[in-house]
Amino acid sequence: MVDRDPSRRPTHPGAMLREFVLPAAGISVKQAAQMMGVSRQNLHRILAEKGPVTSEMALRIGKFAGNGPELWLAMQQAVDLWDARQAIGTDIEAIPTVGAA
Amino acid sequence: MVDRDPSRRPTHPGAMLREFVLPAAGISVKQAAQMMGVSRQNLHRILAEKGPVTSEMALRIGKFAGNGPELWLAMQQAVDLWDARQAIGTDIEAIPTVGAA
DNA sequence: AGTATGTGTAAAACGATATTTTACACATGA
């Protein structure tokens, strides 16, 4: 298996929710937000890939979707890591490695 | 393999850094913080298991320790999820599952 | 046409969080 293309931002968990979960369930954004106990706008931000899936949100979505929170959190983590890499830029190179490797 | 005991908070990544990485490298907290490009107090909070390993911190620690950021982030994620579960409490039960399962 | 309903968006307000800086007390070893 090849590595992910590091120049491309990983798929946001909101895409999966928007493309698969909601359509399969045939549930509107408004309904889904109410079921999950969050505001419609907050859910919308996630679906638009503009807001993060926090740990608490992962629990809510995981319960709602019927798969656990892990997948949602892992997808968000990949995005966060990619973003952090952009933010930290070349500063990372200045950090020495102390370990054996 | 048995599941983790859900009543016990998962091991904080700071414990691993404190117990293994720093001792093995023979490096002081002050030195390590400077090498990683963060304040001594910030690193201290992590070692004391009082502060989180953010995505950016995971990149720094991962470079410093010589293993990538993934392990550090995964450990923190487990803690975050556990904390979120405590915070959300029984509210999670009110969320219906729409999926097949 | 008019009415209801869902959607996309934006701004305000709020509380919480992550981090740095500054500061001080304590311990250890030269």
Add this chain to the structure above:
DNA sequence: TCATGTGTAAAATATCGTTTTACACATACT
């Protein structure tokens, strides 16, 4: 005694996640 590292705390700052309120737009229904 002096220097150095450590534990800790408070202040200051910037950023973030969320809800509420608001408005424009679209679609469907009657």
